[in-house]
Amino acid sequence: MSLTDWIPEPLHSPGPWDLAYWQWIAIALLLVIAVVFARIARWLFSWGLKKVVHRTVTTFDDDLVDRLGGPLRLLGTVGLFRLGMPLLELPAERAQTITNILLAVLAFGIVWGLLRAIDVIIGHASKAAWVATRPTSRSLLSLVGRIMKVVVVVIAIISALGTMGLPVGSLLAGLGIGGIALAFGAQKTVENLFGAVALGVDQPLREGDFVKVxxxxxxxxxxxxxxxxRVRTLDRTVVTLPNGRISEMRIETFAARxxxxxxxxxxxxxxxxxxxMRQVLEGIERLLREHPKQFDSTEITVRFLAFGQSSLDVEVISMFATSEISEFRAIxxxxxxxxMDVVEKAGSSFAFPTRTVHLASLPAKAA
Structure with a gap:
């Protein structure tokens, strides 16, 4: 005994799309049942999966399970509806059309899931410790995420066009030619983009660094x-440098010291x-050694350097444990x-450029 034997006779009348009215009612009921059971199956699947992922240290798998809830429900609905289709006793042609629609929805669900998985991957990568020390990497990760999404969508569209019987080979050839033309037209943009990648990977400078380009x-x-x-100069002006150019320039970073x-x-x-002179040298060296910010006493240099043109030159060199220029200025x-105090206590003083001129008197001329 088939399902049609239980259907009242008036519902056997043909309706839209050459399907009986009972078949339209059955399609609606099957869709509702598939949605409900898909939600239940997704909840049970997620509940069991969360029992496993909660045991891991990372939260990546937990977020992935949560974000894939919608795509999983859609895929479950499609699968359950396809399993119940034989009960509808659809004509072969109509059954094939509905199957194609289900395949399209299935493909959409897969693409949807991949896009959400990319969001989770990029989101967790942006929170990594190595990204926290490299602010530029956040922009690069965002760019990588967008590129991955575009690639997924393009592959899905090409696959869909191929399924519809369109000449995908000709389309790919046209895209290739268009890509070459675009690359020539956007050469500087692409160069700057790769320059940004180079700056993000090599990290010659970071946001907030005081640099000399x-x-x-x-x-x-x-x-x-x-x-x-963009670099804010000491005159409070902003200098904008293309990344393609700055990646090839000599960069001196003061923040790295x-x-x-x-x-x-x-x-x-x-x-x-x-x-x-000996008292001055000893006093300056003692001053440096007793300073609380002295980095290494073995690197202190206080030496009588040379007899200058107008002064006795003393060389003073030392390293101090600070990376802040404002603190160093105070030091x-x-x-x-x-x-100055050491020189005054020694009874000496600082020299300044002087020049001594000797005037020689000429002998008196004979009368």
Whole structure:
């Protein structure tokens, strides 16, 4: 006994699309049943899967299971509807059409799931520790995510067109030619894009770094975009440099240093005695060694350097444990004032450029 034997006679009348009215009612009921059972099956599947993923340390699999809920429900609905289709006793031609529609919905569900999986992957990659120290990588990850989504959608569209019987080979050839033309037209844009990738991977500079680019730009990096990098100069102007160009330039990053060198040369007057010079050298060296920010006492250099044109030159070099330029400026000021005290206590003084002119009198001419 078939299902049609239980159907009232009026519902056997043909309706739209050459299907009986009972078949249309059965399609609607089957769709509702498939949606309900798909929700239940998805809940049971997720519940069992979460029991497993909760045991892992990472939250990636938990987020992936949550984000794939919608696509899984859709795929379950399609599968259950396809299993119940034989009960509808559809004509072969109509059954094939509905099967093609189900395959299209199935493909949409798969693409939907892949797009959500890409979001989860990029989202977790953006929270990684190595990205926190590389702000540029966030922009690159976002770009990579968009490219992956475009690739998935393009592959899905080409597959759908091929299923519909369209000449996919000719379409791919046209896309290839168009891609070459686009590459020539957007050469600078592509160059800057690859420059951004190079800056993100090599990390010669980061947002917030105080840098010197070649000998022309000195300032703080405000933003590193996909096309250009903006640097705020000391005059508060903004210099925009294309990434393709900046990746090939010489970049000096001051933020990468772990200590700062204090180096100066002081000149004492030529009236300074040897005893006073030794007292000055000992006093300056003691000043440097006793400073709380002194990095390494073995790197202190305080030496009588040379007999200058108008001064006795003393070389002073030392390293201090700071990477902040504002803090170093305060340290430098403190040291220079301390050196002045040392020189004054030694009874010497600082020299300044002088020139001695000897006037020789000419012998008187004979009368």
């Amino acid at each position: 070649e000998d022309s730009v000195l300032g703080t990096v405000e933003a590193i975009g996909l096309r250009s990098t 772990d200590r700062i060198r204090f180096a100066t040369t002081i000149g004492l007057v030529y009236g300074t005695t040897a005893a006073q 430098r000021q403190e040291l220079l004032l301390g050196i």
